[in-house]
Amino acid sequence: MKAIIIGCGIAGPAMALALQKIGVQAVIYEAREAADDTQGAFLGISPNGLNILREYVALEEVMADSTPGKIRFFNARNKAIGVIDNAEQASRYGSETIQVKRGLLNGSLRRAAERAGIAIEFGKRLVAIGQREGTVTVSFADGSTAEGDLLIGCDGIHSAVRRAVFPNAPEPQYTGLLSTGGFTRPDFAVPADSIRMTFGERGFFGYAVSTHGEVWWFNNIAQKTAPQRHELNQSELADLKKRLVALHRNDPEPIVPIIERAHSIEIYPIYDIPFLDQWHQGGVCLIGDAAHATAPHIGQGASLALEDTLVLAQCIRDCADLQAAFARFQSLRQARVQAIIRQARKVGDTKTVPNRFQQFFRDLLLPFFVKLEARKMDWVYGYRVDWHKKLI
Structure with a gap:
């Protein structure tokens, strides 16, 4: 099979590398005119994401410029009101939360894809998608086209793939x-x-x-x-x-x-993104932020996208056809990502400026809240993909 991947951020190169593990050839198409690893700020990657990332790149390369993941909380009077200590993460989950520059992560994954012989074409802004008889055809703004057996939308929260395939889907x-x-x-x-x-x-x-x-x-x-x-x-x-x-x-x-x-x-x-009922249609499937973007407040966006790549490749490997693979992928991933999105929304709500009465109770209760949430994060951080297990 030949796969078309739209987007060369984090998910795109990782998806191409995952597909290569199962013998599927991929070409990545990116709307930007050239790679620019200086763009973007930084993001958190937690153990669940890092344990997938090490399938594709050496973690030492990504961690060459990083910050710790331990978090201390303070109020406006500089009073310490809570702490999230990641000291036990490495022993419990195999990795410890860090922050990395988005450009460094993007660049590491792109170079890994290039070293693996995966083609990346820049200046390819998608304008249309057509499907017939098991073939997906894409048209780009420069007048060129491409064909494949499947297309995977890895083009982020403002996904052109999602708009083309699901024009009535809710907007971000x-x-x-x-x-x-x-x-x-x-x-x-x-x-x-x-x-x-x-x-x-x-x-x-x-x-x-x-x-x-x-x-x-x-x-x-x-x-x-x-x-x-x-x-x-x-x-x-x-x-x-x-x-x-x-x-x-x-x-x-x-x-x-x-x-x-x-x-x-x-x-x-x-x-x-409001929850999408469907992540796939025909030979097209959305992953990462294109399917289930989450606010950045708990640092799970990149980690969820990385999880998607390995799970989708596993589904394509083990299921009878693409339709079954895409349906199985969504069934395996949807409940998890929706629960994490709800949690991110909940944390984001605490960052709005409350009145003084609300501030008092926030400062009073936050230490208990963060300890409670930390104990509840096992299901997030401990997530593993058993690549050797057959799904069917």
Whole structure:
């Protein structure tokens, strides 16, 4: 079989590598004109994702520039109000949560695919999908086409594949939060033992120090209406810094200096997707954010996409035909991802700025809440794909 993969982010190269394990040839088509591993901020990968990732790349390469996964929570008066300690994750699950730069992860997976002889074509913006007699045909904006036995949509939350195959599917929903991701080279002392997350007076702020001594930080801003999607350009950087400094001017040090000295910032609205009834049609199947995007508040987006790749390859390997494989894939994955999406929405709701009465109870109850949630994460972090087990 020949597979068409749309999207060369995290899921696309991983999916191609998983298909190669079962003898399926894949070609990856990417809308961007060229690879750019400097774009994007950073993301969390938890043990369930890392245990899949090591099937495709050496984890040492991805972890070369990373931050710890341990989290400490503070209120706007810099009072410690909770901690999530990952000390036992490595022994329990085989890996420990980390944060990595999105570009470093993307680049590692893309290079692994290239080393494996998987073709990647850039400048291929999908405009149409046709299906007939077991063949999928795609048309691109440059006038070219491609044919395959199946197509896998790995093109993210604003998926062109999803819009083409399911034109009546619900659109991604804005969650009421904007997020910024920034990088700062500090000339002042910054605690480096954990991710420090602060429920600020007017916004949520988190930061950590990477293995290269750089501060990686993010901010969540409650805003009821969704702004236009765009990437921050350098001409807007100074204005955004002023806005963020004003937002956090009364919050604990070193939040304001971290913002002021940032050399790179991106801002984007946070979306997730209403649950889709169907992830596949004919020879087309959606995975990762294209099928089940989740808000980033519990760091599971990349991990869920990586899980999808190995499970889908296993289903194609073991099921009688593609229709059975896609149906089995959705049945194995849907309940899990929906439960995690609900959890991410719940955590995101805590980042909106409450009134003082609500703040009091948040600070009082958060230590108990995070301990309770940590005990409940076994089913998330302990997830494994038994590749050698036959599904049929």
